[in-house]
Amino acid sequence: MRWGVVQFPGSCDERDALHACELAGGEARLVWHESRDLDGIDAIVVPGGFSYGDYLRAGSIARFSPAMEAVAEFAAAGGPVLGICNGFQVLCETDLLPGALLVNESLRFVCRQVELQVAGETLSIPAKHGEGRYWAPEAMLDELESNGQVAFRYAPGHNPNGSLRDIAGVRNEAGNVLGLMPHPEHAVDAMTGSTDGLRVFEFVAGALA
Amino acid sequence: MPKARVLIRPKEGILDPQGKAVERALPALGFEGVEHVRVGRMVELEAEDPAQLPALCEKLLANPLIEDFEIEEINAASSAPTNP
Numbered sequence: 404m405r406w407g408v409v410q411f412p413g414s415c416d417e418r419d420a421l422h423a424c425e426l427a428g429g430e431a432r433l434v435w436h437e438s439r440d441l442d443g444i445d446a447i448v449v450p451g452g453f454s455y456g457d458y459l460r461a462g463s464i465a466r467f468s469p470a471m472e473a474v475a476e477f478a479a480a481g482g483p484v485l486g487i488c489n490g491f492q493v494l495c496e497t498d499l500l501p502g503a504l505l506v507n508e509s510l511r512f513v514c515r516q517v518e519l520q521v522a523g524e525t526l527s528i529p530a531k532h533g534e535g536r537y538w539a540p541e542a543m544l545d546e547l548e549s550n551g552q553v554a555f556r557y558a559p560g561h562n563p564n565g566s567l568r569d570i571a572g573v574r575n576e577a578g579n580v581l582g583l584m585p586h587p588e589h590a591v592d593a594m595t596g597s598t599d600g601l602r603v604f605e606f607v608a609g610a611l612a
Numbered sequence: 613m614p615k616a617r618v619l620i621r622p623k624e625g626i627l628d629p630q631g632k633a634v635e636r637a638l639p640a641l642g643f644e645g646v647e648h649v650r651v652g653r654m655v656e657l658e659a660e661d662p663a664q665l666p667a668l669c670e671k672l673l674a675n676p677l678i679e680d681f682e683i684e685e686i687n688a689a690s691s692a693p694t695n696p
Contacts (some may be wrong), residue, residue: 459653495677499634503678510629514618538626538678541615 404429404608407444409470409490411436411454415586416487422448427604435597436468446483446607447474449490451531451586461504461534462492471497484580485607487530491572491582500575500582501538507532516597517585518558519571521565526599528585530563535584535588537566537573544568550576555583579605613658615686620674621652628663634655652679 406424410433410479417433426429434441436454436571441447449471455464459484463473471493478484478499479555486494494500509514512533519526539547545551555572562569564584584601590600622628628650635649655673659665665683674681 459673463646463672463675503675504676505626506627506629508627540677565629584635 404445405443406431406446406448406529407569408432408435408448408450409434409436409474409612410450411452411465411468411470414489415455415582416451416489416586419586419588419591420448420487421589422605423450423600426591426601427608430582430607434470434473436465437473440470441477444477444482444487446610448487449474449484449493450456450588451488451490451605453494454489457489457534458562460496462489462494462496465493466497474498475572477610478575478580481577481579483607483610485590485603486580486582487586488584490535491584494580499580500573501543501552502537502570502573504534504584505538506534507536507563513563515563517561517563518555518595519561519583519585521572523556524602525558526587526602527590527597528587528600528603529589529590530566530585532584535564535566537564537568537570537584538568543551544570547573552576554581555585563603579610613660614662615658616654616662617684617686618653618655618657618673619663619667619682619684620655620669621682622650622680626678633668657679 408420417536421431492504514531519532554574558572572582587600587603590597630651631649638646669681
């Protein structure tokens with residue numbers, strides 16, 4: 404299996420993402436933002452960081468990069484795409500995922516371990532963001548809920564940013580694009596505590612099986 | 613070249629913690645009776661073809677899901693700054 408991790412000027416979590424992809428199985432390479440080359444790639448990761456300095460709005464400029472144009476085509480053809488933190492913001496700005504990420508309710512950058520609920524399991528994953536408050540109009544939220552598109556929810560008491568309905572991550576209707584604010588790529592090695600993050604990468608890899 | 617100023621505001625009904633923080637800070641500085649503070653963004657530009665501006669705003673300058681925008685075309689007579 405081959406993973407492609409997009410890298411923008413200002414990305415900072417792409418290296419940990421590469422490592423997590425490889426631990427989950429297969430080879431991983433970086434895709435520079437100016438490149439449209441996704442040759443041989445089975446799954447895409449749009450990583451965390453501060454692409455383009457978060458200028459204008461976080462993720463707003465990345466959507467116009469050649470790499471994201473190629474990722475949009477890849478996603479339209481059903482290819483799996485995982486967006487983490489800034490990657491989630493980019494996917495929402497690109498309209499590959501519904502909703503938007505706003506500044507944290509506390510106005511503080513949060514950096515702490517949070518518990519996420521996903522498909523009946525609880526994962527312990529670090530959150531590290533200043534603009535992670537998930538927002539969508541009420542009607543859209545109701546639709547997401549009824550379609551089963553809320554993929555990750557903060558466990559009670561663990562919502563670090565005021566996200567509506569404690570939403571930590573969503574998937575698109577087709578189910579091939581997934582985004583979350585917390586960082587599974589920072590929870591893959593016992594040295595840093597939880598290895599629950601690996602489950603997220605394994606899930607994406609498994610989706611191709 | 614025609615100048616324009618775009619005001620980008622968070623949509624009504626969306627929690628604006630920046631606006632709230634500013635609002636709460638004002639009494640401590642001695643300014644009472646200021647309410648409903650909302651913080652947005654302002655972009656000034658010069659455009660050969662002002663007809664492009666609405667599309668440009670929809671596509672990049674604002675996120676229409678969470679923001680409203682207003683385009684002001686600035687003519688030469690009114691473009692001087694008003695700060696003393």
